[in-house]
Amino acid sequence: MTNNLNAALQYAHDNHETTLRELKELVVIPSVSTVPEHAADMYTAAEWLENKLTSIGLQAQVFKTKKHPIVFAEYKFSPDAPTVLIYGHYDVQPSDPLDLWETDPFTPEIRGEYLYGRGTSDMKGQVIASIKAIEALLEHNSLKVNVKFMIEGEEESGSPSLKPFLESHKDLLAADIALNPDTGMMAPDIPTITLGLRGVAHFELIIHGPKRDLHSGMFGGVVHNPAQVMCDVLSGMHNPDGSVALPGFYDKVRTLTKEEKEELARLPITDDTYLQQTGIPKLWGEPGFTPVERIGARPTLEINGMYSGYLGEGSKTIIPSYAVGKVSLRLVPNQDPAEVKQQIMDYLESKIPDTVTWEIKPPRGARASIVDRDLPATIALRDALKTVWEKDPVYKLEGGSVPVVGAMEEILGMKSVLTGFGLPGDNIHSPNERLHLPTWKNGIDTLIHFFVNMTY
Amino acid sequence: MTNNLNAALQYAHDNHETTLRELKELVVIPSVSTVPEHAADMYTAAEWLENKLTSIGLQAQVFKTKKHPIVFAEYKFSPDAPTVLIYGHYDVQPSDPLDLWETDPFTPEIRGEYLYGRGTSDMKGQVIASIKAIEALLEHNSLKVNVKFMIEGEEESGSPSLKPFLESHKDLLAADIALNPDTGMMAPDIPTITLGLRGVAHFELIIHGPKRDLHSGMFGGVVHNPAQVMCDVLSGMHNPDGSVALPGFYDKVRTLTKEEKEELARLPITDDTYLQQTGIPKLWGEPGFTPVERIGARPTLEINGMYSGYLGEGSKTIIPSYAVGKVSLRLVPNQDPAEVKQQIMDYLESKIPDTVTWEIKPPRGARASIVDRDLPATIALRDALKTVWEKDPVYKLEGGSVPVVGAMEEILGMKSVLTGFGLPGDNIHSPNERLHLPTWKNGIDTLIHFFVNMTY
Numbered sequence: 029m030t031n032n033l034n035a036a037l038q039y040a041h042d043n044h045e046t047t048l049r050e051l052k053e054l055v056v057i058p059s060v061s062t063v064p065e066h067a068a069d070m071y072t073a074a075e076w077l078e079n080k081l082t083s084i085g086l087q088a089q090v091f092k093t094k095k096h097p098i099v100f101a102e103y104k105f106s107p108d109a110p111t112v113l114i115y116g117h118y119d120v121q122p123s124d125p126l127d128l129w130e131t132d133p134f135t136p137e138i139r140g141e142y143l144y145g146r147g148t149s150d151m152k153g154q155v156i157a158s159i160k161a162i163e164a165l166l167e168h169n170s171l172k173v174n175v176k177f178m179i180e181g182e183e184e185s186g187s188p189s190l191k192p193f194l195e196s197h198k199d200l201l202a203a204d205i206a207l208n209p210d211t212g213m214m215a216p217d218i219p220t221i222t223l224g225l226r227g228v229a230h231f232e233l234i235i236h237g238p239k240r241d242l243h244s245g246m247f248g249g250v251v252h253n254p255a256q257v258m259c260d261v262l263s264g265m266h267n268p269d270g271s272v273a274l275p276g277f278y279d280k281v282r283t284l285t286k287e288e289k290e291e292l293a294r295l296p297i298t299d300d301t302y303l304q305q306t307g308i309p310k311l312w313g314e315p316g317f318t319p320v321e322r323i324g325a326r327p328t329l330e331i332n333g334m335y336s337g338y339l340g341e342g343s344k345t346i347i348p349s350y351a352v353g354k355v356s357l358r359l360v361p362n363q364d365p366a367e368v369k370q371q372i373m374d375y376l377e378s379k380i381p382d383t384v385t386w387e388i389k390p391p392r393g394a395r396a397s398i399v400d401r402d403l404p405a406t407i408a409l410r411d412a413l414k415t416v417w418e419k420d421p422v423y424k425l426e427g428g429s430v431p432v433v434g435a436m437e438e439i440l441g442m443k444s445v446l447t448g449f450g451l452p453g454d455n456i457h458s459p460n461e462r463l464h465l466p467t468w469k470n471g472i473d474t475l476i477h478f479f480v481n482m483t484y
Numbered sequence: 485m486t487n488n489l490n491a492a493l494q495y496a497h498d499n500h501e502t503t504l505r506e507l508k509e510l511v512v513i514p515s516v517s518t519v520p521e522h523a524a525d526m527y528t529a530a531e532w533l534e535n536k537l538t539s540i541g542l543q544a545q546v547f548k549t550k551k552h553p554i555v556f557a558e559y560k561f562s563p564d565a566p567t568v569l570i571y572g573h574y575d576v577q578p579s580d581p582l583d584l585w586e587t588d589p590f591t592p593e594i595r596g597e598y599l600y601g602r603g604t605s606d607m608k609g610q611v612i613a614s615i616k617a618i619e620a621l622l623e624h625n626s627l628k629v630n631v632k633f634m635i636e637g638e639e640e641s642g643s644p645s646l647k648p649f650l651e652s653h654k655d656l657l658a659a660d661i662a663l664n665p666d667t668g669m670m671a672p673d674i675p676t677i678t679l680g681l682r683g684v685a686h687f688e689l690i691i692h693g694p695k696r697d698l699h700s701g702m703f704g705g706v707v708h709n710p711a712q713v714m715c716d717v718l719s720g721m722h723n724p725d726g727s728v729a730l731p732g733f734y735d736k737v738r739t740l741t742k743e744e745k746e747e748l749a750r751l752p753i754t755d756d757t758y759l760q761q762t763g764i765p766k767l768w769g770e771p772g773f774t775p776v777e778r779i780g781a782r783p784t785l786e787i788n789g790m791y792s793g794y795l796g797e798g799s800k801t802i803i804p805s806y807a808v809g810k811v812s813l814r815l816v817p818n819q820d821p822a823e824v825k826q827q828i829m830d831y832l833e834s835k836i837p838d839t840v841t842w843e844i845k846p847p848r849g850a851r852a853s854i855v856d857r858d859l860p861a862t863i864a865l866r867d868a869l870k871t872v873w874e875k876d877p878v879y880k881l882e883g884g885s886v887p888v889v890g891a892m893e894e895i896l897g898m899k900s901v902l903t904g905f906g907l908p909g910d911n912i913h914s915p916n917e918r919l920h921l922p923t924w925k926n927g928i929d930t931l932i933h934f935f936v937n938m939t940y
Contacts, residue, residue, distance in 0.1 A: 062797050185799070230799045237762075244786040244788065245885055246884055247762060248883060250758050252764070256719070259719040260719045307694055312708035323704065330709055332799060332801055332802050333794040333800070334807075337790065339808065339810070340578055342517075344578055344913065345885075346789075348789065354799060383766045427704060
C-alpha cells in the first residue's frame with residue numbers, strides 16, 4: 029500500500045502542470061449562478077466536469093434541475109468498503125466591481141505563488157484538487173473506497189435545487205460520510221479542520237415613497253423620504269454596541285463551553301491578523317466576545333448592498349421614489365432560520381411607518397452546523413493533514429456558511445467532514461480572487477492520504 | 485400706449501407657433517450642467533440664446549466662466565427709465581432615471597395641453613417666455629424700460645461661477661430690480677407671486693471600511709460595515725418625530741407671524757393636493773406645522789442618493805468596502821449656511837466611529853430670501869397677473885431654492901420679484917418634465933403687461 033500511495037503522490041506531483049491547466053480551463057468558464065445571462069455557461073462547466081470525471085474512470089452524468097445542473101459521478105470499489113461522497117460546487121460569485129480586478133476574472137493568470145481568477149479558491153480549485161486525488165489513486169490502483177461526486181451549480185445563489193435533488197436521489201447519494209472541501213486553511217502553515225459553520229439568512233427590502241423622484245424643495249417636509257426610512261430600518265437592526273437588535277435574536281444561540289473558548293483562544297489569530305487582512309483602522313463587534321468568537325460562534329447581520337436616488341456627478345436635490353436594501357445574517361447552532369425569518373418580519377412590520385409602502389423578497393435561511401471531531405473521517409483527515417504538514421491541524425469554527433452540510437444531514441442523515449485549501453487572503457467573493465498554489469499542491473497530497481486513511 | 489400694448493399682445497398670440505418651435509429648439513440641446521460630458525452642449529445653448537437675443541434687437545454676448553458660460557444682453561431705452569434685469573438659467577437637471585421617461589427627455593413632444601421634455605418648465609420655457617415678451621414689445625415699439633438679461637448655465641449645479649461674475653460685473657448688471665421667473669404658479673387658475681424662498685445646502689459623504697469588499701461570513705462580526713455606519717449617520721440626522729436632529733439647527737429659524745400663518749392657511753392647498761401629486765399613502769413631517777408651513781417656512785433635510793455594495797440579481801454576501809450618501813438641506817430665513825455647515829461637520833465628527841474612515845465633499849450653501857410685497861415691481865407684477873387672470877394673485881412661500889436671489893441682493897444690492905408659469909405637476913427634477921402650454925401662453929401676456937406696468 030505504501031508503494032502505491034507513494035506512486036499516487038508521485039503521479040500528482042509529475043502531473044502538476046496538467047492539473048493547473050485543467051483548473052484554468054474550468055476557471056475560464058464564467059459560471060456565475062446568480063446572473064441569468066450566464067445560464068449557458070453553467071451547462072458548459074457541468075459538461076466539462078462530466079467529461080473530466082468520465083475520463084479518469086468514473087460513471088458520470090449531468091442532472092438537470094429547475095435552475096442549474098448537478099454533476100454526479102461514481103466509482104464503485106467494493107460493497108464492503110466505506111463510501112465517501114465528495115461535495116463541490118462549480119458556480120462562482122459575480123465578478124463585479126470589475127474595475128477593481130487587476131486582470132480579467134475569467135482569464136486565470138499566475139502571479140508569484142498565486143493563480144488569480146474568479147473561482148480559483150471558491151471552489152473550482154478545491155474541486156479540481158479532489159478530482160486529481162482520485163485520478164492519482166485510480167492511476168495506481170490505490171483507491172480502496174467507494175467514491176461519489178456531487179457537484180452543484182447553485183451554491184452561491186442559495187442552492188435552491190439541491191434540497192429537491194437530495195430528496196429524490198437518496199439511494200444514488202447514499203454514503204458513509206461526506207467530504208466537503210469548501211472551507212479553508214487559516215494560513216499556509218496551519219492545516220485546518222472546520223468543526224462548525226454558521227448558517228445564513230438573507231432578504232431584500234424595497235421601500236416605496238412617492239410615485240416618482242420629487243423636487244426636494246417643493247415636497248421636502250411633507251413626503252417621507254424612502255431612503256431615510258431605509259436608513260432608519262437598517263440602522264435599527266443593530267444596537268449601538270454592535271449586537272443585533274432583532275427581538276429574540278439571541279434567545280436560542282448556543283453558548284460556547286469553557287473548553288471551546290480555550291481552544292478558540294489558542295488559534296494563531298490576533299487583532300492584527302484581521303487589521304492586515306482588511307485594512308480597517310480598528311476592529312468592531314459585539315462586546316463580551318473575542319474576534320474569533322464573534323466570527324465563529326456569534327450570529328451577525330450585514331447590509332450587503334443598498335441604493336436610492338441620485339448617484340451621478342454633482343448634486344440632484346430630489347426625494348427619491350424608492351430605496352433598496354440587501355441584508356444577510358449569519359446564524360449559529362441552535363438558531364432556527366424559520367424563527368429568525370419571523371423575527372425579521374415582526375421587526376419590519378413594527379418599524380416601517382405607514383407614510384411609505386414596502387415589499388420584501390422574503391428571507392431564505394440555512395441552519396448552522398457542528399461536526400464531530402471523533403468521526404473516523406475526521407480522524408482520517410487529521411492524520412492526512414498531519415502527514416503532509418508534519419504538524420497537528422487546528423480545529424476551527426468557521427464564520428461562513430455551507431448550507432449543504434445541514435441539508436445533507438437533514439435529508440440524507442449524512443455527516444460531513446470539512447476541509448479545503450483556500451486561505452483567508454484569497455479574496456473570495458471579492459475582486460482579485462486567488463489560489464495559493466503551494467498550499468493547493470499540499471492539499472492534493474492531503475486528499476490522497478485521506479482516501480487511503482479511510483481504509484483504516 | 486394701450487394700442488401698442490394690444491399690438492404687442494396680438495403679436496405674441498400670432499407668433500405662438502414660432503415661440504413654441506423656438507422653445508423646442510432650446511429643449512433639444514441637452515444642457516445638463518452637472519455632467520461633464522455635456523460641457524459642449526452648454527456652449528451650444530448659450531450661443532443659441534445669444535443669437536436669439538441679438539435677433540430681436542438686443543446687444544448680446546456670451547461670457548466665459550470657469551465652468552459654463554453666462555449669456556448677457558441689454559436693451560437701452562433711456563437713462564431716465566427704470567432698468568429691469570431678467571434672470572434665467574439655460575441649464576437643466578440630469579435626465580436619469582431615463583427608463584421612466586415616456587418619451588426622450590431631449591426630444592420635446594406635445595401630448596394634450598403639455599409640452600414634455602427636460603427643461604420645458606425649469607426653466608427654458610420661462611426664459612423663452614421672457615424673451616418673447618420683450619420681442620413683442622420691441623416689435624411694436626412699446627418697451628419703455630431698460631432691459632438686461634443674465635442667463636446662467638450652472639443653476640442646477642449650485643451656480644459656482646455666478647457670484648464671481650456678479651462681483652466683477654457690477655456696473656454692467658446695474659438695475660433697479662431683478663425679475664426672476666424661476667418659481668411657479670400653484671395651479672393653472674391661481675396666479676402666484678413668491679415672496680419667500682428656502683435656502684439650500686448640500687454635501688456628499690463617503691464612508692470607507694475594508695480595503696475591498698469582504699466575505700461577510702469570514703469577517704462579519706469584526707469589521708464595521710460602512711453601509712451600516714452610513715445608515716446610522718443618515719438616520720441620526722432626523723429625530724423620530726421628523727424634525728432635524730442637528731444640534732442648533734433650529735436656533736435661528738425665523739418664526740412665522742400670526743398674519744403669515746393665516747395667509748398661508750388661505751392657500752388653496754389641502755393634504756389631498758400633496759397626496760395626489762406624489763402618490764404617497766400619508767403625509768409626513770415635523771409636528772406642530774401645517775404641510776404648507778413645513779414646505780415654505782421650515783427647514784428640512786433630505787437624502788438625495790445613497791449607495792453601497794452589491795445591487796445585482798440575487799444576493800452577494802459581502803461587507804461592502806465603502807458607502808456614499810448625498811444629502812441636501814433646505815434652509816429658511818435667518819439660518820446662516822456657514823453655521824449649518826459647521827453643525828453638519830460637528831455632527832459627523834461626533835457621530836462617525838473610529839472603526840471606519842470618511843471624507844466629505846464639504847457643504848455648500850445659499851441663504852433663504854424674503855421679498856417685499858410693496859416694491860413697485862411686485863405691484864407691477866400683481867397688476868399684470870390680475871389683468872391676465874382676472875383675479876388677485878396669491879402670495880406664497882416657496883419650498884425650493886433660488887440661491888441667485890440672495891446673491892444678487894448681497895453683491896448687487898438688488899431686490900428680485902419672483903414669478904414663473906410652471907405648475908406643481910410639471911415633474912421638474914423628475915422624469916417626464918412638462919410645461920402646461922395654456923398657462924405658459926398666459927405667462928407671456930403677463931410679462932408683456934409687467935414691463936408696461938413698470939412705467940407707472
